[in-house]
Amino acid sequence: MKISILLVLTTIFISNVVNAKSLNIYSHRQPYLLKPFIDAYTKKTGVQLNVVYSSKGLAQRLSAEGANSPADLILTVDIARLYRYEDLDLLAKIDSKILIENIPPYLRSKNNTWFGLSKRTRAIAISKDRMNSGDVLRYEDLADPKLKGKICSRPGSHVYNRALMASIIAAKGADDAEKWAKGLVSNLAKRPQGNDRSQLKSIYSGECDVAIINHYYYGKLTYSKNPDHRKWAKASIIVFPNQGPGDRGAHVNISGGGVVKFSKNKETATKFLEFLVTDEAQILYGDVNFEYPINNKSKLPKRLKALGTFKEDSLLIEDIAKLAPKAQEIIDTVYW
Ligand SMILES: [Fe+2]
Numbered sequence: 008m009k010i011s012i013l014l015v016l017t018t019i020f021i022s023n024v025v026n027a028k029s030l031n032i033y034s035h036r037q038p039y040l041l042k043p044f045i046d047a048y049t050k051k052t053g054v055q056l057n058v059v060y061s062s063k064g065l066a067q068r069l070s071a072e073g074a075n076s077p078a079d080l081i082l083t084v085d086i087a088r089l090y091r092y093e094d095l096d097l098l099a100k101i102d103s104k105i106l107i108e109n110i111p112p113y114l115r116s117k118n119n120t121w122f123g124l125s126k127r128t129r130a131i132a133i134s135k136d137r138m139n140s141g142d143v144l145r146y147e148d149l150a151d152p153k154l155k156g157k158i159c160s161r162p163g164s165h166v167y168n169r170a171l172m173a174s175i176i177a178a179k180g181a182d183d184a185e186k187w188a189k190g191l192v193s194n195l196a197k198r199p200q201g202n203d204r205s206q207l208k209s210i211y212s213g214e215c216d217v218a219i220i221n222h223y224y225y226g227k228l229t230y231s232k233n234p235d236h237r238k239w240a241k242a243s244i245i246v247f248p249n250q251g252p253g254d255r256g257a258h259v260n261i262s263g264g265g266v267v268k269f270s271k272n273k274e275t276a277t278k279f280l281e282f283l284v285t286d287e288a289q290i291l292y293g294d295v296n297f298e299y300p301i302n303n304k305s306k307l308p309k310r311l312k313a314l315g316t317f318k319e320d321s322l323l324i325e326d327i328a329k330l331a332p333k334a335q336e337i338i339d340t341v342y343w
Pocket residue numbers: 221
């Protein structure tokens with residue numbers, strides 16, 4: 008009896024030692040967005056997660072550090088940023104049935120180096136009072152002269168708009184995409200400026216009637232503690248574009264991650280990525296930042312369900328990264 012208790016205790020001790028590792032994450036995601044995931048994972052496994060946060064320069068840093076880098080994992084948003092790590096050969100090939108089964112093939116690397124973990128869509132907000140719900144249904148409508156002087160947008164060269172531009176090139180070809188961008192720019196109510204939140208504020212203040220925004224800003228403002236923010240959101244309705252039968256669906260971008268090629272803790276790092284696609288973590292993405300689950304079978308938290316569901320463009324998301332330079336060229340040409 009004594010021996011078996013000792014054995015059990017030894018096993019627990021050993022398994023704790025095996026699991027009591029720490030992981031170092033390089034993150035482009037803001038600390039407050041990561042913290043709930045880190046807390047949940049550490050509580051569950053005892054693994055300590057140390058995060059180096061920076062909005063810029065992490066790929067260069069990792070590249071310069073090479074095999075001496077302490078980093079095990081990278082986490083970021085936007086496919087072009089993620090793809091840069093692959094391009095610089097900084098990511099390990101991960102053999103994980105869980106990741107492959109839970110992430111649609113078009114939202115992960117075909118080389119199993121990076122993986123989408125949540126989704127966001129580039130949506131269109133329209134004024135509740137000054138527009139009718141059927142007035143803008145597709146991205147293509149944004150170039151229609153009937154919207155002259157009505158549209159607000161942040162600058163075209165922001166990664167969110169560059170990715171949208173790339174998706175238009177993929178759908179229509181570069182020439183038509185440029186015509187679309189010209190049409191959009193000639194419909195702007197004012198010089199592109201501000202972030203996505205401020206576009207909703209501009210609809211509220213009457214400066215414009217239509218805005219291009221990532222859907223989660225609408226969710227964040229709708230449920231904000233700040234009454235002014237709630238007023239901004241209330242002035243608009245959100246449209247998920249290109250939903251008609253046979254249409255391609257709304258453009259989506261991802262938050263995602265990958266294991267660092269030189270990590271000494273690849274197995275533990277892979278386990279953390281696998282945790283991020285479990286139902287528990289997928290619901291957290293919705294709760295924390297109104298992001299949609301990467302796994303189309305996952306449940307939606309209540310407030311995300313209230314925001315609505317949509318059909319998404321199932322373009323290989325890697326193509327968005329590959330088309331980003333061409334997208335930027337068009338954005339520069341049309342002065343978006
Ligand atoms: Fe954002």
